[in-house]
Amino acid sequence: MAYYLKDLPFTEEGKKLKLSDEDRERFRLVYKKKDDQWVLHNIYEKGGEYGDDCIVVPLESTYKGNIELAPGTEFANVVGTSNDPKPGDINTSWIAFWKCIYIATHYSYPPSWCCTDGMKYNNYGNNIVLHVEGATYGELNGGHIILGRIARQPYPGEIVYIVPICTGHNTMGNSFYMKTGHEATFAVALSNVVTNIHNYLARHPLEAHEKI
Numbered sequence: 001m002a003y004y005l006k007d008l009p010f011t012e013e014g015k016k017l018k019l020s021d022e023d024r025e026r027f028r029l030v031y032k033k034k035d036d037q038w039v040l041h042n043i044y045e046k047g048g049e050y051g052d053d054c055i056v057v058p059l060e061s062t063y064k065g066n067i068e069l070a071p072g073t074e075f076a077n078v079v080g081t082s083n084d085p086k087p088g089d090i091n092t093s094w095i096a097f098w099k100c101i102y103i104a105t106h107y108s109y110p111p112s113w114c115c116t117d118g119m120k121y122n123n124y125g126n127n128i129v130l131h132v133e134g135a136t137y138g139e140l141n142g143g144h145i146i147l148g149r150i151a152r153q154p155y156p157g158e159i160v161y162i163v164p165i166c167t168g169h170n171t172m173g174n175s176f177y178m179k180t181g182h183e184a185t186f187a188v189a190l191s192n193v194v195t196n197i198h199n200y201l202a203r204h205p206l207e208a209h210e211k212i
Contacts, residue, residue: 001211002050014060038194064189076151076177078144094142101188114166115185120176130168138167149177154192161187
């Protein structure tokens with residue numbers, strides 16, 4: 001079972017995020033111990049298999065805001081994080097998480113198509129069509145992405161973005177990168193590691209926390 005750090009301080013961006021009690025409960029995030037860092041792992045799901053190397057934290061404790069990616073922005077999949085195992089509108093999926101933050105920000109329902117231009121690219125000049133731009137090829141996922149052309153693990157503390165991409169783009173392998181389509185793309189920013197945890201644990205040891 002994971003330790004629940006429900007009193008972990010919020011980030012400055014997290015303090016501004018206005019979530020309902022229901023959304024705050026369903027979008028708690030799981031971070032897993034890797035070396036000496038707590039690294040983003042998944043959205044907490046009741047009954048999930050988590051060990052003592054996992055902590056559960058409020059979304060507001062790791063939320064870094066959101067940005068609009070301009071059309072044609074290059075990005076790649078993150079290596080080493082969980083894919084969205086439950087695409088669609090499942091309550092605890094990453095795409096449901098992205099939709100929740102979009103609605104909390106814009107007070108309107110979000111787009112429901114893959115944010116890419118429909119292609120996948122490699123650095124040898126080969127461009128492959130995955131689907132027509134704007135179409136939902138397969139189910140829509142909340143993809144973990146980083147900016148640039150190289151799919152890789154994020155550096156400690158680097159920002160990871162969540163964007164809506166189709167299953168084809170979410171599972172296309174690490175040798176390709178993508179570009180956003182002709183519209184700006186709403187991207188949710190999360191810290192790859194819990195950056196405010198060390199001082200907190202110095203005052204509140206893990207063993208003093210509830211396990212869930």
